[in-house]
Amino acid sequence: MIFNIVCKNEIKLIARSKRMFIIMAIYNIILAVIAMLVLFYVRNITLSSGLSPYRYMMPLNIGLMSITAVLLALFITPAAGGSVAGERERQTLDILLSSRLTPAQIVTGKMMSSACSAFILLISGVPVITVTLVYGGIGLAEIYQSVLYVAFFVLLIAAVGVFCSCTFKTTTSANVASYGIILFLTLGTAILVVLSAFAVNAVSPDNSSYYVGPMILFWLLNPAVTFTGLTFRQLNYTWFNYMLATFGVPDVIISFWSILSIILQTVFICIMILFSIRNLDPLREGLKHKKKTVSRT
């Protein structure tokens, strides 16, 4: 069994639904419209000022990749959130669980299929993204780096979505919870750390300290911050590192910020998968049952 059966079946179902084609069309139209408008603007500027247009290509690429990440988060979260909950609503989950399939196979299959849908969208948008190569000023390595991180971000979204899908009974509640967790991971943690820094600054004697201590771990978990770090490095901007230093992050962590955050996010994805499997297993020991057993003994 090289390919996960659940994933194979799910991809077949996705490919037959109109929803995927509509999403793909909307996704590509949004990307294309933004890319064309920016290119038109760049053309006008360069024609009027005589500046080289290539200097605008890297920011355009980063902008497009950021929009790609946001669109994927918007489109893939409900797909992942509805993956297991949808089976439950369709009354097919019991059939799968009573078969030879293990909860781990179901969870990984659902996660892979959600990620596959996102990868299809991501690949379909590559022609638009490569428009940024027209004037030069950007290397393929930078594009690969951005695309790879967005692909990793997709895995994170899929893991969160499947976890919520295994935990909540209905697709709606699973989707709401998935969006909630993703928003907390991206916007929530960002705001939390910045507010903490301002709070520390407000109470510090000379109003010069922004040290937030272990709170910065939240930013290591934040995929938006990781992506920002990567792009700022591509643009050779030092502002990001300076901000981290202001928040009291040691130099060694700043040097390996991207790698550390990817490692931490990988651990987070693994935890999500393990909890999903646990929540889906119908024969798992419930907490209440364990308590009863302990009290009896």
Added chain:
Amino acid sequence: MIEVKNLCKSFSDHQVLTDFSLQIPDGSVCGIVGPNGAGKTTTFRIIAGLLKADSGEVLVDDTDIRFGSKDLIGYMPDFFGVYDKLRVAEYMEFFASIYNIDAARTAEKTESLLDLVGLSGLENTYVDSLSRGMKQKLCLARCLIHDPRLLILDEPASGLDPRARIEFRDLIRKLHERGTTILISSHILSELAQMCTDICIINNGKNVISGTVSDIEYRMTSSVKLVIKVTNGIQKAISVLNSDPLADKLSYSGNEIYVTYSGSHEEEAELLSRLTEEGAGVYSFGNDRGGLEDLFLEITDSKNNTGSDSYDF
């Protein structure tokens, strides 16, 4: 032999199953009957590995099913689920691939099973275009794709029209003839009586009575209702019956006599001899034990009235 031993299950403070035990002989069709909330679906879900029992075990050939392979069981829940966007053959292929059945064998099994359930020729039809009865049959075919030892059908006839019910009943008979062990629940008791070899009546999470259908009916009924039809000598027959201390509640209509008789089979034979000796022209002598429906009502009613834990004979 499939054995369910002392299953106990509670949800919060509500005890659903209490020391529920049941033996299902190989090749039998065992029907579980009980009022709503009696614990039928909970029992099925525990056997199918979808629910953890608080205590007790399910043994297949002395092996606990929790540690054995899930290939032993084919489970069809009360609300059957299908993937609407798949074709009938693809639906079967999906479940065959779960059990690692190769493509050639899958095609062969799909053909034979669809033929068995009466869906042959619909291989390329999308599942969402099938009727409810057809979907039910497809679900049954899906359960059989891996040749399970035990087929669990939770209220399979619910929501089907009368014709589909009859077809489904015939299908169960066919499976029984093929030697499949079937555990089935239904609220349509008369149908269960027609298709089951064994019956278990469950009430308040307890096995109230179980055994073969005829055995249960015989054990349950301490006295039988005799229907005696005579061509002549009805008064002579009535006087014989009146003089018999085992006969009770005698009534007659035309040339038919109805009497409640509490004797053994031998005593029934002696009664018949006496009737013919006295000159009653008996041309029909039979008993009417009543259906499973009567039995079910009697048991659940007596349970509700007495609140006792087991049914005594």
